[in-house]
Amino acid sequence: MHLSLLCLAKPVLHGYFRSSCSWRVRIAFALKGIEYDQVPVNLIKDGGQQLTEPYKALNPMQQVPAVEIDGVTLSQSLAVIQYIDETRSGPRLLPADPKKRAQVRMISDMIASGIQPLQNLHVIQKIGAEKVQWSQYFINRGFQALEPILKQTAGKYCVGDEISMADICLVPQVFNAERFKVDVGQYPTIQRLNQTLLEIEAFKESHPSCQPDTPPDLRA
Numbered sequence: 628m629h630l631s632l633l634c635l636a637k638p639v640l641h642g643y644f645r646s647s648c649s650w651r652v653r654i655a656f657a658l659k660g661i662e663y664d665q666v667p668v669n670l671i672k673d674g675g676q677q678l679t680e681p682y683k684a685l686n687p688m689q690q691v692p693a694v695e696i697d698g699v700t701l702s703q704s705l706a707v708i709q710y711i712d713e714t715r716s717g718p719r720l721l722p723a724d725p726k727k728r729a730q731v732r733m734i735s736d737m738i739a740s741g742i743q744p745l746q747n748l749h750v751i752q753k754i755g756a757e758k759v760q761w762s763q764y765f766i767n768r769g770f771q772a773l774e775p776i777l778k779q780t781a782g783k784y785c786v787g788d789e790i791s792m793a794d795i796c797l798v799p800q801v802f803n804a805e806r807f808k809v810d811v812g813q814y815p816t817i818q819r820l821n822q823t824l825l826e827i828e829a830f831k832e833s834h835p836s837c838q839p840d841t842p843p844d845l846r847a
């Protein structure tokens with residue numbers, strides 16, 4: 628397909644309503660005002676649709692999200708968010724100031740590399756009966772590090788007063804923490820930021836409670 632036609636085609640998000648990494652990408656699309664199509668990949672049904680051969684061909688890591696955009700298929704939500712930021716107009720998701728940009732990346736990585744992978748489905752399936760305590764432990768450990776950092780970097784949002792990739796990572800991680808019954812009230816800055824961000828339309832419309840594949844009993 629000609630490059631200009633590829634850029635006109637809507638991106639396709641292969642994701643799952645409750646996946647925090649898919650939610651990150653949905654927030655980024657919403658903040659930028661980008662229309663996209665969703666193809667649900669049910670992580671539970673049939674033993675996990677992410678483990679099928681057709682999906683493995685799309686994302687060999689057998690995880691969501693995978694995004695088809697501009698003629699390429701990208702996995703890794705932070706790579707997708709940064710690609711969207713670099714190629715689409717709308718509010719910046721990474722600040723222009725190098726120090727602030729580094730802080731956004733630091734916070735995003737703390738969540739995306741230091742917290743979420745330890746409570747990811749495939750990991751906790753291996754942990755077995757202890758999975759809730761395991762997940763609580765690692766989320767609390769991460770939040771204990773995140774709280775003092777956010778106290779220093781935050782204004783209205785995670786880094787200053789502009790919404791960034793750090794906010795995009797924070798809200799879905801707090802959602803996960805609440806699913807695992809972590810007391811987020813122990814972390815007042817995290818709690819305050821989460822509450823503020825959840826009032827924003829892009830975070831609301833991308834919420835797991837209102838996606839095409841959200842089961843009726845979990846719909847808000």
Ligand SMILES: N[C@@H](CCC(=O)N[C@@H](CS)C(=O)NCC(=O)O)C(=O)O
Nearest residue numbers: 646647648690691703704747748749
């Ligand atoms: N680093 C990846 C992580 C992706 C990831 O862990 N996805 C989870 C859902 S949030 C998944 O697909 N889990 C399926 C499994 O563990 O089998 C990203 O940021 O996209």
